[in-house]
Amino acid sequence: MDISFFRRGIKLSRRARPGKIEQIPPPGRAVLSLQQGSGPPAEPSIEIGETVIVGQTLAQCASGSGADLHASISGEVTAFEDLHFPNGTTVKALVIEGDGKDTWAEPERDDKPLIASPGELLERIRRGGVIRQGSETKSLAEVIGEAMSPRGYLSSTGSTVAKPVRHIAVRFADQDPHLDALAAMTETIGDKTADLDLGVKVLASITGAEQIHFVLDNKQETPGLDKLADDNDYAVLRLDATNYPDLSSPMVARAVSGKEPDTAFKRVHENGILVLDVDTVLETALAARDRRPVVSKLISVNGPEGAGVFEARLGTPLADIVSAAGQKKEIGKVVLGGPMKGIAHHTLEFPLTKEISGITLFGRDQIDMAVNDPCVGCGLCSMVCPIRLTPGMLSRYCEFSSWDLAQEAHLFSCIECGCCAYVCPAGRSMVQFMVQGKSELLSTRRSES
Amino acid sequence: MTNQRLVVSISPHIKNGRTVRRMIVTTIAALAPAALWGFYQFGLDALALVAVGITAACATEALITRLAKKRSSLGDGHAVLTGLVLALLVPAGVPFWLVIVGAVMAILVGKMPFGPLGGAPIYPALVGLLIVATSWPTEIRSYVQPTTAPVELKVEGAADAETPRDAVFIDPSDEAEYKTADLFLGKQVGPIGAISPLLLLLGGLFLILRRVARWQAPLGFLLGMGLAAGIGHALDPSGCASASFHLFTGSAMFGAFFLCTDWSSTPVTPWGMFLFGLIGGGLAVLLRIAGLPYGAVPWAIVIMSLATPIFDRITPTPFGKVASHA
Amino acid sequence: MRNKIWFMAVVLGIVAFLAGLALAGVKGMTTPIIEKRILEQKIKPSLDEFFGSLDLENDCIEDRQVLDLGKDARGRKQVTTLFLGKKGGKVVVAALKTKAAGFGGDIEVLTAFSLDDKKILGVKTLSQSETMGLGARVSNDAEPFIQQFSGMNYSDGVAMRSNGGLVDAISGATVSSVAFTAAVIRATELVETNVGSAAAN
Amino acid sequence: MRTLTQEFTKGLWEQIPPFRLVLGLCPTLAVTKSLEGGWGMGLATTFVLVCSNILISALRNVIPPKVRIATFIVIIATFVVITELVMKAYTPMLSETLGVFIPLIVVNCIILGRAEAFASKNGMGRSLLDGLGIGLGFTLALAVLGGLRELLGTGKLTMFAQANLDLTIIPLGEGREFLFKFMVDPPGAFVCLGAMLLLMNLISERSAKAA
Structure with missing residues (x-):
């Protein structure tokens, strides 16, 4: 049973462990977003046309608050490209055309860090x-x-x-x-x-x-x-x-x-x-x-036809990783991350970034669309909410713009885990209401202060 | 694999497949044993009443959705459940028109003005039941002698058969006539679907195990009734029957597992549900002692339902917050 | 001038005075009509029913007496009206109105007594607000519960069966039955204590 | 400025008290158990409304503004008590049906509302028409509600009980008092009122669409 009496949260089935990590060869062309994770994008420190080797710094964080970006393949920096993130923002990305040699920068090893x-x-x-x-x-x-x-x-x-x-x-x-x-x-x-x-x-x-x-x-x-x-x-x-x-x-x-x-x-x-x-x-x-920068990443792929854990260079197109997993059939939905918290993206033509820890694929017939019927008041969401909120009430407050009530009901404590939407028999997109409510409240707060 | 149309939606991307329809079907299934026992005890009349109740409820809902030009909400099965619960809570001897009026009123007054599902402040079936019960107090008490009742106490001037509760109310010494085991197994006079505490208990546990209902409200209700009756019995044995008698007669079990666990008309937070049940159970016993001639349990639950928004304010302290801050 | 205090007081005073005058006039005109209406429409039909066959010498509505019942728990004065019927110059029958708290409010009962043989001639519910179909059956004259009082000897006291008396309750409406019986009992007590002196007058 | 006719007719539909002004709901819910209760209450209110409107309008230039409410209440209360006594004397059955709600006319918001909003600002003629219109609108609403509830609840229509003018529309079986008692119970009043509000809104919505 997916809902327990005594414990909050939900019970999900465990996948069989693949046990082995497959290496994906460096791609011929890598697209590296200047923004990796939340925070300000890094400032590029190289020019178009420069030749780079693996591990060479491509961009540095300006304010000293972010993280640097490094080349994941060796080759020539050919262009700046616009990259459309699933959250709607557009970020500049560097394109490296690989030379196929995969030359690595010499690490500056410090044995006693x-x-x-x-x-x-x-x-x-x-x-x-x-x-x-x-x-x-x-x-x-x-x-x-x-x-x-x-x-x-x-x-x-x-x-x-x-x-x-x-x-x-x-x-x-x-x-x-x-x-x-x-x-x-x-x-x-x-x-x-x-x-x-x-x-x-x-x-x-x-x-x-x-x-x-x-x-x-x-x-x-x-x-x-x-x-x-x-x-x-x-x-x-x-x-x-x-x-x-x-x-x-x-x-x-x-x-x-x-x-x-x-x-x-x-x-x-x-x-x-x-x-x-x-x-x-x-x-x-x-x-x-080793002063060795992050240039590759482990990624778990989970789809109707193929699954596995892969190690791939940053900037590898997701489509390459997915086909390496054996996915051939038509796909209906691509989720960057796991099914509970991942973000759906409209295309597989997106490079691997540091924040992507997995790809979940759904066939056309596997897509669960939110029905968004009115809340029936069954209270299952309150039963599973690990934060002990009343998501049913909260979602209604957000739906009908009762922002003050939502805040009183601890909207900001919500961790957007998705348990409430997972169990909701009315198929309400609870997380959407919460996210929307938070952003609405934050923008009012910002405009007030 | 390029240029396909991909669906974009917000997380989570999987669901547990729980739908309103499935949960209602589970509830109906949980009621089935008690209903079948009722059909066995009271014969085809009972079956016909249930059929009439369900048909009337569904027809009313279909008519209203059509008139209001809304999407038909029959598919979720709630109209069926409403008709079923209503018919199971009336005695087998009531006239057909009474069940029809009750079902129509349940949907027309109790359910549809508050939206198809989820807004009703009072359980729709109870609205229908109490409307007919107050309108036709004599007809609603048309109890029928069941096939296997071992005790037949007849009080002069009473209806066809007398429920244990009525008999004991009139003469407290009659309580000895009723064996607790008989009452528990469902050998008693009462509403069609509410005479068998055993089967209702099993159905209720099934609902709880399937997580369609939560355990807090039923436990609270049974505890509330048991405590109130126990205290009352200890203080004045002739004024208040024993706890087991109160729990196993009338619609106590039905109320605990199927009425206190409704969705929109009951609280959703754990303590809210428990207190809802506890106070409701105590209230039901009080109403019985005060001599409410019909429907002490339904009335108690309706009264508590009106207080549901208050109980819903008893929310647990959220994760990481200090209790006093809430 | 309109904002001066004295002017306000004067205007309000005049208005109140005129209102008082008007009310006093209307009250004076209507009070006798109202009293007569109540007696004629509520009490007389019942009294006729109870005493009609006795050929009383007097009109018991005319020969009514007001009984002072002392004060109730809240200190309000309680009164009831006693109707006496005479035959041969002697008081032979009496009737009076009493009430007791029932399930839904007060039940008001008119009880008629035959004084010679100490019997209840009949009882009648004047007003009640009991549960319909159950307690409200006390207002039905044909109800066996109401009928059983007629001819009952009241000198030994009237009581419910559960208290060792003869009165059977309406099944399912014990509270109403007890209240009704309590009102009758109260009437018998009042008759026992008051009619002797009343008859002497 | 409304014409004199409009001053009268506005109370019958446009500003019909219980539905449009949503005023005077207490008697609306309490006394509409029967047709007779409905029109009786309505006419009693109309009488008080018209009388107090005329008197207040006549005195509007004399009454000091600071004590106007007190004066209004005294005037209204006087008429209410007169109404109560007269009804007790001449229509005792109706008076019994309406019971405590006759004295409660004093606190009916419609009357004080018209006194404050209309009679204290307009001439006697207009105040009379206004009081009459609003009062008759109130009577109409109460009578319809009462008739509906009584018909559904008991199958009868009591026109005027004192004169034995009852109509039995739906005959009931032997020894039965009620057809559908819920309708004459207090919750039934809410349901009927809700249904009539729904109907009114539907009609005005449709006529607004047509216009």
């Missing part, structure tokens, strides 16, 4: 282009900065007190059990445990975190990780990933600290808990030690 100062390490992460994955994709350096001293944010209570980061939780499975990039990485982590350890230590050194937690799916068998945790006194926490959204940041934060963080404005990390995905930690290690 932990000696470096926290500021230096943070700068290496930023220059390495590390993006925090998960619900809010954003430059890791920026996330850490925010967690350590929240600035510029208007909190719901108006307080802007700095809180030290006390816990770092490393997630070894995707939030959405239909995605399995992280799980596949965890299964094949064997030789990378040293990297993982280093990444964790680098992060702890930057933030001064006291406790590291490994958050694993309870079905994962991870002798290497267990040993690592034992040796270093890291806490291991096993959760059932099929209990969606138990692996989302606020739920993980509660599981590791025993305290519930305020989810309003996605400020989970302000409560002194940093929840990161394992790939982010590995990238951190590489950026800190």
Whole structure:
């Protein structure tokens, strides 16, 4: 049964683990968006016509708050292109025509990165282009900065007190059990445990975190990780990933600290808990030690005909990845991310960016359209809402523009996990109402202040 | 694979396949055993009454949607459920026209003015039932002796058969005549679908297991009735029958599992539902002790339904908020 | 001038005075008509029914007495009207109006007594607001519950069967039946205590 | 400025009190159990309305503005008590049917509303027509509502009980009092009122479309 008596959230079926990561060869042409994750786009530091090699910096973040962008294939920068994101924004992208040689830049290896100062390490992460994955994709350096001293944010209570980061939780499975990039990485982590350890230590050194937690799916068998945790006194926490959204940041934060963080404005990390995905930690290690930037990405593909976990260079067209997964039939819907929280896109002619952790494909016959009938008041949404809201009422407040009531009913605490819409018998697009309500409220607030 | 038309919509992109129609069909299925028992006990008359009730409800809804030039809402099955619940809550001896008027009123007054589904402040079937019950108080009490009733207490001047509750109200010493097991198994006089606490309990548990209904309201209701009756019985055994007697007679079980768990007319938050049930159950016993001649449970639930917006304000503290802040 | 206090007081005073005059006039004209109407339309038909066959010497509507019942819980004065019928110069029958709280409000009952043989001649509901089809059956004269009072000996006291008396309740309408009986009991008590002195007058 | 005819007719449809002004709902819901109750209440209100309108209009230049409400209430109350006494004396059955709602005419918003909004600003002739129009509109609405409820509820129409002018439209079986008691119960009043509002809105919507 997908709804439990005693537990909020929903139960999703687990996919069979593919267990193996397939490599996708570097594409002939890579399109690299200047914006990776939320935040301002980076400023290009090269000219059209220049020849680049893998790992060479293409664009730098202007304000020092974002993450740099690096070439993912070697070749010639031929053009700036407009890239249409699924959220409606248009961002400039660099196009590299590959030379087929895949020449890599020589890494500047630093064997003892932990000696470096926290500021230096943070700068290496930023220059390495590390993006925090998960619900809010954003430059890791920026996330850490925010967690350590929240600035510029208007909190719901108006307080802007700095809180030290006390816990770092490393997630070894995707939030959405239909995605399995992280799980596949965890299964094949064997030789990378040293990297993982280093990444964790680098992060702890930057933030001064006291406790590291490994958050694993309870079905994962991870002798290497267990040993690592034992040796270093890291806490291991096993959760059932099929209990969606138990692996989302606020739920993980509660599981590791025993305290519930305020989810309003996605400020989970302000409560002194940093929840990161394992790939982010590995990238951190590489950026800190080898100064090797992020140029490729693990991606989980899930479609009616083919599924698998692939490692592909940034900028690879999604269509290539999808056909590598064996998908041939006509597709009705493309979702960037998992089925619960991913964003539908109107085309597969879109390059792989750092924020895409999976692709979910639906055949024409598999599409669930929202019917948006009136709420029948069954209350199932209140039963599953992990944030203990009353989504049925909230969606009606938003539908009929009762913004004050919506805010009183803690609209901003909603994490948009989609559990309410998943169970809604009237087929209401609950998440849409919430997102719309939030943006409406924020824009009024902005125009008022 | 290029140039296809792809669908764009907001997350989540999967659903659990739950539809209003399926949930209503589940509810009807959960009512089926109790209804079948009623047909067995009261014969073809009962079956005919149920058929008439369902037909009248569906016809009224179809007519209204057509007149209002709206999309027909018959498909979700709610009209069927309304007619069924209404017919199951009347005794088998009522005239056909009474059930027809009740079903028409349920849809016309109780349901359609508030939108096809989801807006009704009071359970539509109860609106219909109470309209006919107040309009024809004598006819609504046309109880029929069931096939297997072991106790037949006849009170002079009463209708054809006397419900255990009426008999005990008139003479508290009659309570000893009714064996709790008989009452529980459904060997008693009463409304067509509400005489078998056992089958209603099973149906209700089925609903709860299928997550169509939640457990808070039924538990609260049964607890409320049990507590109120228990206290009343302890204080004055001749004025108030025992808790088990109250729970197993009349439409107590029916109310707990099928009326307290309605969607729009009951609260949605856990404590709201529990308190709704608890107070409703206590109120039902009070109404019975006060001698309301018919429909103590329906009335109690209707009264509580009017307070649903208040109960809906008892929301749990959201994740990460301090309790006092809410 | 219109905003001066004294002017306001004067205008209001004049208006109130004229209104008072008008009301006093109308009240004086209508009061006797109203009283007569009530007696004739509500009490007389019942009294005729009870006493019609007795050939009373007097008109009991004319020979009515007002009984002071003392004050109720809220300190309001309570009165009722006693109707006496004479034969041979002697008071032989009496009737009076009493009330008791029923299920939906007060039930008002007119009870007629035959004083010689200490029997109830009949009872009649003057007003009630009980549940229709159940408690409201007390207003039906043909109801066995109402009929059973006629001819009942009241000197030993009237009581419900559950209290060891002879009165059977209407099934399903115990509250109304008890209230109705309570009103009759009250009437018997009043007759017992008051008619002796009334007859002497 | 309305013509004198319009001053009278506006109360019959355009500003018919319970439906358009949505005023005086308390008696509308309470006394419309029967046709007789409806028109009786309506006429009693009309009488008070017309009398108070005329008197207030006549005194409008004398009454100090600061105590006008108090004066209005005294005048209205006087007429109400006169109405009550006269009805008790000459139409006792009707008076019993209407019960406490006759004294409650004092607080009927229609009357105070017309006094404040119309009679205190207009001449006696216009005030009379206004009071008459609004009053008759109120009577009409109450009578229709009462007739409908009584017909559905009991199958009868009591024109004037005192004169035995009852009509039995739908004969009932032996020993039965009610056809559909819900309609004469208070909730039935809400349902009927709602239905009539719906009807009024449909009609005016259609006529607005046609225009």
